[in-house]
Amino acid sequence: MTRTTIKPPRLGLICLAVAALVGSSVVQAAASDAEAAALGKNLTPIGAEAAANQEGSIPAWTGGMTKAPAGWKPGHLDPFKDDKPLYSIDASNVDKYADKLSAGQIALIKAYQGYRMDVYPSRRSCPVPDFVAEQTKKNATAAKLGGDGWQLEKVFGAGIPFPIPKTGAEAMWNFKLRYTGLGRRAQIAALMPEKDGSYVENKQWAYEMYPFNDPAVTGPADVGSVEAKLLYDVLTPPSRAGEGYLVHTYVDKPQDAWIYFPGQRRVRRSPTFAYDNQVAGFDNLYFVDQINMFTGALDRYDYKLVGKKEMFVPYNSYKLIDKSQKFKDMLGPEYVDRDLIRYEPHRVWVVEATVKPDKRHSFAKRVFHFDEDSWALLQVDMYDAKGNLWRVQEGSLWAAPEVGACITYETQMYDLVARRYVVDNWTAEGEVLDLTAAKDGRITAANFTQSEMRRRGER
Template sequence: MNKHLFSAAMLGGLLSFASEIALARLSAEEIARLGQDLTPTGAEKSGNASGSIPAWRGGLATPPAGFDASKGYLDPFAGEKPLFTVSKANMAQYRDQLSPGYRALLERYPTYHLNVYPSHRTAALPATEYTQIAREAAQVDLANDGNGLVNYEKTSVPFPIPKSGIEAIYNHLVRYRAGGYLYYPTEMVVQANGSFTPVRREVKAVMASAMGNPEPNRLFYYLGKVTSPESVAGGQTLIHEPLDQTRESRLAWVYNPGQRRVLRAPEVSYDSPVSTSDGLRTNDMIDLFSGAPDKYDWKLVGKREMLVPYNTYKLADRSLKYGDIVQANHLNQDLVRYEPHRVWVVEATLKPGERHIYAKRVFYLDEDSWGILAADLYDGRGELWRVQEAHSLQRYDVLSAIHVSEVAYDLQARRYVVYGLENEEKLTRFGIRATLKDFSPAALRRSGR
């Protein structure tokens, strides 16, 4: 009897998964909604009932008056004042709009607060992206137990109307990032007393869809070099990121300046720590989530109205020094802007038999840009361990909502790490051109010399 019940349960699970795969492609009726009651990327075009979230009217598609690319991003909302501030004293009033992670930070640190501003739905993409999204929505499918994509060409939103958690996550993984860019992010591990040492990098990242000759099964190419401090300078990492990492695992190489050798680095994946993060960031925490999704079961919990970091132009101000931003326990919260927005909630639960330091992860994805804006990470005991947030802004000159920085707070260690700030660095260059030779192990070796 138990054997029959087990077989029935297995069959039910397989049928459920098969139906999820079958639902991946959108019907002609669903695709017709894009640009009508839904935005071209699949968000609800209308605002909410209370008016705290406005309707989407095309996003911020042109730079504001006075913008000078050589001076960084001009804040189009610089004159706005907070509508209200959420603190430990009044957090119960806003509980339904706060993730467990934000509630934990408000409880733990008396100086932590969220300044909430008017909501602006600024996300916008080039018109060619909207056309590609609608075209490929009729053909893209999940593959290999949901761990890859088939019939995928270069759309930045393969599943504009997601029907499963993994579909929403793929929208995050392949979202539009202006083809590629050269940038100079810093990483700072902040101790309990507020002390930190900036680790500086030069990074070139290019989406495979923006290259003329990508290899099959490729999502992006990455080459990062640590430039300071001297104790870690010269170390480099090269990554060829597959679309399906169960069919082909991440290809990674490192250059060790001490040995002057290029070595394969299969450990640069999953929950292995980023070498310069002092154990506070794992490789799949980069971009709040990246890499292979196969260790988790992904559940689409639904859509919620929440307070999330958004339009954080103030944090990108190039007149700021890192000492103005980085403080003990948390960032200078007066530089972080929060707004009410609708987000997709996706819950990732570790599969039976799999190993990872995070037994559960809950992600909050912006309905307009598909970028993950916040995440709550739980340990094996089910306790909230780390809280992530991404500081998003619309890059109105290249029409892409690329994060200006991301932070991970460790509630147990009472430390945090912030990555991506460029206030004291060179400006990012978008739309760079690259070939496979630029991302070869030989190029890594030459760069090391």
């Protein structure tokens, strides 16, 4: 199939202050005291615009979902189940809404018959714990990138590093260190649908720990500069059962990774489990650094902070984690059941990443879209070296009052050339979705070592 050249749409509603800042190659590394004073006032504690938009389609932020609704448990309750779609966007009216869509969203609507986006009332459900607000206020004037423009040199823990970002790399770090709780464990599935309606299923136990989300952390030295620790135990398919993957990502260097092979009973270092190397078992449809929307070092791209725009993004995606759902009913041959994805109008930060002249990556350009209320990455458009749109990835977001944050876990990735898609971190059929596992001691730092990985594989 020949790729169609699709360029990103012109941004609407760009913040003029941001545009002025990013127009120069030299920008201030941190916010001024006067800028930081706006946090918690006309800006939310982590830097979003607190007020409603002019049309009223995006309401004012009033603190988010800080208390659990009656009967709340992840996957067992949709707090907004009574909301009805305001309208749907499909091939018949996509041009009308193009200024609030990404190039990838437009391409999906035009490429697949019946693909639509149901737009619901906007619910600014993401809360911010007090200690995150406090640390973010400190970071605003003190956080600092290294001389290479991407390493995180100075930051206080458990807070957004750059709530008033001046560069694209700062926005990327806001995403990478956003607060989602100290750690979690879950039974997840990565699924690859086939044209005949069947699907390949990769089930895993997933354990994730985010050291910077500990309120006691005061800087990178407290956690050995570790950004995240990830551990995956493969359950299916049978040919890969027993495999294990351990990943440590850092704020100042590329990640480390190890793989356990059950047939050899050995843990081996895996320098290739990074960047655009393929994830095993996905027919070359899924790169390692697409895991969790983006994983790993920032060193291969230059990041431009384009600005902010209003956009329709996946939000309050409680239907995707509904334990009553079955994967076979959620997956279509070409795309996810459109009744399951709720889109809302929200303001997003836009960052354009282009490969550095002395580096390489299969994606020559990526365009990232970050939710202003949580810094979650909700939409990524990925381009090849000829400037053609290649892949489109969307995240999900839902508020979890037990950790006081919005969780971004489930992802969907569409390859417009292969005309196939992959979903990852789906939990609907999993028995466990435990967001407070690290806080309550069910996982600890000791779980994320090579020796523990070997012990788990041999038992």
